[in-house]
Amino acid sequence: MREIMAFIRMNMVNPTKQALAKAGYPAFNFSKAVGRGKKPLATEAIEVIMGNAGSVPADSIGEHLSEGTRLVSKRAFTLIVDDEQVELAVKTIIKANQTGNPGDGRIFVMPVMEGYNIRTGECRERESDLTDRR
Amino acid sequence: MIMIRAIVRPEKSNVVLSELSDAEYSGVTKEEVYGRGRQKGIIVGEVHYDELPKELLIIFANDEDKDDIIKIILKNAKTGEGNFGDGRIFVSPVLEAYTISSGKAGL
Numbered sequence: 001m002r003e004i005m006a007f008i009r010m011n012m013v014n015p016t017k018q019a020l021a022k023a024g025y026p027a028f029n030f031s032k033a034v035g036r037g038k039k040p041l042a043t044e045a046i047e048v049i050m051g052n053a054g055s056v057p058a059d060s061i062g063e064h065l066s067e068g069t070r071l072v073s074k075r076a077f078t079l080i081v082d083d084e085q086v087e088l089a090v091k092t093i094i095k096a097n098q099t100g101n102p103g104d105g106r107i108f109v110m111p112v113m114e115g116y117n118i119r120t121g122e123c124r125e126r127e128s129d130l131t132d133r134r
Numbered sequence: 135m136i137m138i139r140a141i142v143r144p145e146k147s148n149v150v151l152s153e154l155s156d157a158e159y160s161g162v163t164k165e166e167v168y169g170r171g172r173q174k175g176i177i178v179g180e181v182h183y184d185e186l187p188k189e190l191l192i193i194f195a196n197d198e199d200k201d202d203i204i205k206i207i208l209k210n211a212k213t214g215e216g217n218f219g220d221g222r223i224f225v226s227p228v229l230e231a232y233t234i235s236s237g238k239a240g241l
Contacts, residue, residue, distance in 0.1 A: 004185055007163055009235070018137060033192075035163035036155075071151075074194075076186075095235045106196055106236035110137060110228050 001112040001127050002086050004093070006077040007035060008105040012097050013075050020079070021095035025089055028079040034071035039102055072103065080112060082127050135228040135241060136200055138193045141167065142211040142221040147189040150210045154193070163192040175219050188221060190222055194228060196241060 008016060013030060020028060083091050090107055097104055116123050142150060147164060154162060168185040177230055195203055204223055211238030231241050 002229070006234075033163050033165045035161075035192075037161050039223075069205070074163065076163065076165065086230070094232060094234050094237050098233055098237060102235055104233075106194070107230075107232040107234065108135075108137065108228050110226060111231035120239060 002027040002081055002083055002127065003110045003112045004077075004079050004081060004086065004089055004107060005110065006093050006105060006107045007033065008077055008093075009076045010073050010075055012105075013077070016077060016093060016094050016096045019092050022088070023088060025081060025085070025092070026081055028077060030075050030077045033074050033076040033104065034045055034107075035074050036071050037102065037106075074105065080127050097105065135233055136195055136197055138159050138191075138195060138200070138207075138223060138228050139226070140191045140207045140211065140221060140223045141209055142191060143187045143213065143219065144187055144189045146211045146220075147191060150191065150207055153206050153210045154203065156171070156221070157202065157206055158204070159193065159195065159199065159206070161194065165190045165192070167228070169220075171219065176219075186219065194231060194241060200225065 006016075016017070017028070018128070077093070079089065086109055093107055114123055114125060115127060122129075140150070140175055151162060151164070154160070167188050167190045168186040169188060170186060171179075175182060175186060177183075191207070193203060204225075207223055232237060232239055
């Protein structure tokens with residue numbers, strides 16, 4: 001079993017959900033997260049857009065853009081798949097999220113040792129053995 | 135490649151993040167989480183707080199940067215000598231990484 005963790009843009013949750021469902025991965029989790037990448041955020045551009053060059057109002061998005069930590073809102077998407085499904089799932093996520101601009105996100109693949117179905121109490125080493133295919 | 139998850143006090147996460155960025159480890163994700171530790175939360179009189187707010191920092195790094203990153207977190211998330219609730223750090227293996235904008239593999 002593998003855990004695929006994708007950090008994607010906030011507005012990409014719905015397209016990603018649909019693309020994954022179509023590709024046969026209906027099960028997922030996501031949570032709100034904030035983060036930063038390798039390149040610093042271009043705050044100048046945001047300041048110009050807000051027509052407020054030099055200062056960002058503290059009551060709006062100011063907190064996440066303040067000095068110290070400049071973090072952008074993201075969604076952390078998690079899905080558990082079998083080993084051989086990783087490639088297709090990763091491809092699907094990339095295709096649904098790719099705009100070609102920095103900030104599209106990252107995908108990480110991690111090993112999972114065991115999975116339990118709480119309803120039945122079963123323990124399995126393969127995701128597909130845990131899921132009811134209806 | 136490894137994933138470092140650090141659960142730190144909310145008031146300490148800004149210090150940790152800016153120190154990490156100064157050390158050129160700028161990529162990081164932050165989530166708000168709630169939890170309790172081995173002390174079963176905080177018990178004040180008859181009130182039991184067992185969902186204490188923490189912040190979860192997720193950092194993906196190359197194996198050789200592990201010690202450096204952990205040292206930075208340990209140094210900056212600490213509030214004093216032996217205070218409970220300063221948090222935990224967990225390290226787990228990562229098999230693959232992809233950048234969505236370019237579609238390329240690797241960190």
